[in-house]
Amino acid sequence: MTRRAAEFPGRFLDRCRAMVPDFEPFIDSMSRPPRRTVRVNTIKANREQVLGWLRNLDPQPLDWWENALALGQPGVGKRLEHFLGLVYVQEAASMVPPLVLGAEPGETVLDLCAAPGSKTTQLAAMMENTGLVVANDYSQARLRGLVGNVDRAGCLNVVITRMDGVALVRNWPGSCDRVLVDAPCTCEGTVRRSARVLDQWSLDAIARFSQLQKGLAVAGYHALKPGGTMVYSTCTLAPEENEEVVDYLARRFPEAELLPVELPGFRMRQPLAEWNGRRFATGVANCRRILPQDNDTEAFFLALIRRPIEAR
């Protein structure tokens, strides 16, 4: 085991052993720094331009999305291309939830937990700066980053709100073509960036986040128009924050359709069928886990949910 992995909490490692099929490559990836990646901001630039501007940072297009680039050299955060919003510094796995959600120009999209705006700005660009993205977050401190990023990326279709996500949807039910619930979580999947996330790690924290996430997932579903789709995502591994939340949603809304999560060229794993003796609803099998060793990214979890046309 690498030195960094040996510093992870023992209880965390035991849980990972129980939930990850090939533990050694997993923990080896979790112990290495993540690859540097950027997203081409197609509101302001195209891939060929960015490949030219950043050529001395050794940019390599990733094969699962034309606008995702890995950089062989550090320093993009000090480059004019970053300050002008021509590229957005974003971890590769974080680009997947908006791609799975698949927002289209002209739609109404709610990003319920939006700060600091990586996925908001990606959605705005996918929508070609048309339609409406409501980017909401509860945290005043994190909202500053969101405002700055939306401004720098040149997004003209984004409205920013600061509310508890559950309260926001109470005033605005059944209105959205698509909803992203990129939920607050224990961030276990981001240890490659900073092992300090595990300083706050505890089973109590997992239980608290699980409760919060269930409320936000239900709110996200209520915000959907009949026929609308929602992605629930986290950057954590804990089944209580992932499969268990989707299981809760599926049982609360039996009519909800759990659609297969897919992204061609990007490897994703089956979710857990059960955890701690509890079997999850069958539709949960359509969710996907992103493990760090498969695409050299951070870890993520995704569910894709559709509210049927004939919804109650």
Ligand SMILES: C[S@@+](CC[C@H](N)C(=O)[O-])C[C@H]1O[C@@H](n2cnc3c(N)ncnc32)[C@H](O)[C@@H]1O
């Ligand atoms: C995983 S982060 C979102 C990252 C963001 N989607 C991105 O891609 O940049 C989760 C966010 O949820 C926010 N949050 C926590 N509780 C919330 C609540 N009750 N309602 C809305 N947002 C909340 C946090 O402030 C945090 O910014």
